[in-house]
Amino acid sequence: MQDYCAICEIHEDNNVFRLLVNSLSPTIYGREMVKAGLVLGLFGGTQKYADSQNNIPIRGDPHILIVGDPGLGKSQMLQSAATLAPRGVYVCGSTTSTAGLTVALSKEAGGGDFALEAGALVLSDQGCCCIDEFDKMGGQHHALLEAMDQQSVGLAKGGVVCSLPARTSILAAANPTGGHYNKAKTVSENLKMSSALLSRFDLVFILLDKPDEETDSILSEHVMALHSGANSSRGQKDSAAGSSWRETPQSVLQLDDGGDERTLVEDLKLTRGSDFDPIPAPLFRNRCVFLQKFYKDLRRSRHGAVSSPVTTRQLESLIRLTEARARLELREEATEQDARNVVEIMKFSMYDMFTDEFGMVDFQRSKNGSGMSQRSQAKRLVCALTRAADQTSNAIFTVQQIKDIAREIGIRVENVSDLIFTLNKESYILKKGPRTYQLQTED
Structure with missing residues (x-):
């Protein structure tokens, strides 16, 4: 009953999305759009099936990747997401083996029978699996391909052939090679990662450590207030610097938003965070026509390019994220505003992937190709x-x-x-x- 009252109290908040976003790792100042993507990954979408016999599942859980320079709070946000999730597993890629990620087959000591030992992906079934140091996994990347797409882990060893469910959202963080993100290169070149793996992520956020006197001043006050046990008065009333470390120009990936005055970044400005438990609600929703328009506009903008990064996977990602946006407010149907929020988050994440080292937007770049x-x-x-x-x-x-x-x-x-x-x-x-x-x- 106590949980029910807490859920009702959260649901009655004027802006549930802002409450949940700012409750995720409140010690990290700003980064509202990245936190919004992680919150959508926590709630997830709805699993569907491609046939009437429910034999071919369609992935409903979004996967989120955060790429950026060291020291920007990527690990803390992942740890917070794993702690807040009803079933969350946090692993470090540099100390994880393939068997530790998927499943291991071993013999029992007494009778010699085979026993299956679940890995991180299987243990986080119907939850989230947070993988830090994603770039240092090396040969373990191929083990994630099946789990990220089919949401299952197959095993064929010692006469044992089985498939274990791994219906999980993968939230990963990676550091670029060389310790600093090079804007002259694409995401694939910065991470030395295959395009098959990168294409399975619904959102890819790029965090850059850009020196800025005003931002550094506000951020230092926030850090000092945390260590002194006080609240940063300036940080609570002025979070514009935290959310404007990189503002997306209106001319980039432009889409007619119907005259909305407030953007999602302004709507998610940092407020006093409060603890919350994610609300698991198996709700089913309809798709929004607004997503189809955004998808067609992206395809049209990429017409004639050498390598198009916009495929039907992006449309499926928009659907999954829109379902998650409706689920966090306990609604059975997604509204057009949910779709607009998701489109704005995706535009925010795509902006850096199309920007070169000179700050110019180049649509011939893709996260899988070369700069x-x-x-x-x-x-x-x-x-x-x-x-x-x-x-x-x-x-x-x-x-x-x-x-x-x-x-x-x-x-x-x-x-x-x-x-x-x-x-x-x-x-x-x-x-x-x-x-x-x-x-x-x-x-």
């Missing part, structure tokens, strides 16, 4: 290697020769080794031996 500046420089290097191969009648180059040619044509790349890695990944050059590559010519 525009690096693509143009890679094309110049391939042309220079082709000319050198024609002159010497030798298509085999050493790493030092490639670096010398890159230096001659004035390529602006901080580390030419990364460019060589990209060319090898795209099959422009093939590794023939230690520090030796062969140029692939078109015959």
Whole structure:
């Protein structure tokens, strides 16, 4: 009865979404849009089935990835999400094995029978699994592909063939290689992660540590107030700096919002946080036509691009997040305002993926491809290697020769080794031996 009264009290709040967002890790100042994405991941959508026999499930739980520089509170937000979830598991990618993530098969001591030991994904079934240090997992990434898409973990070992449910939302945090996010590269290049895995995340947030005198001053007051046990008066009344560390221009990913005056960022400004328990409610909802319009506009803006990052997966992500937005207010049907909130969160997360190191919006970039500046420089290097191969009648180059040619044509790349890695990944050059590559010519 006490829980019921608490749920009713939360539900009667004028802005339930703001209450839940600011109750998630209140020690982290600002970052309202990132917290909003994590809250939607906690509540999740509704699992559906593609056939009448309920044999082919359609994923209903969204997956969220946070990428950013160290020291921005990514781990604390994940720990808070795992603590607040009814069934939450927190693991660190650097100390987790494949069996620890999925399932392990072992023999019992007495009779010699096989026993299944559940991993983090199975233990967090119908909950959330928070994975920190996601970039340091290495070979464990392939074990997540089935669980993230099919929401089950298969095992075939020692004559035992089974499939265990893993209906969980994966909330992950990763640090870019080199310790700092390079805007000249895409998300895939910064994390050295496969596109198959990145495409399964519904939202990808990029956190950047940008020096700003006003923001740093307010943030330092907030941290000092936390350590002194007092409330930051300035932080409570002025959270604009926390939510405007990176404001999305109105011209980027523009969509007619019907004349709404208040944006979601303004609506989620930091207030005094209060503890809450997520409200699990198996509610079913209808889809919003507003999502289809946003999806079609994205597809239209990407028409003619080299590699389109906008597929039906983005539309399914919008549906899942809209269902979660309606669920957190205990509503059986999603409204158009729910869809607008979700679209604004997705636009916020997509903005940095399309922005290069000069702050310009480039729609030819994608989180799975390569940066525009690096693509143009890679094309110049391939042309220079082709000319050198024609002159010497030798298509085999050493790493030092490639670096010398890159230096001659004035390529602006901080580390030419990364460019060589990209060319090898795209099959422009093939590794023939230690520090030796062969140029692939078109015959």
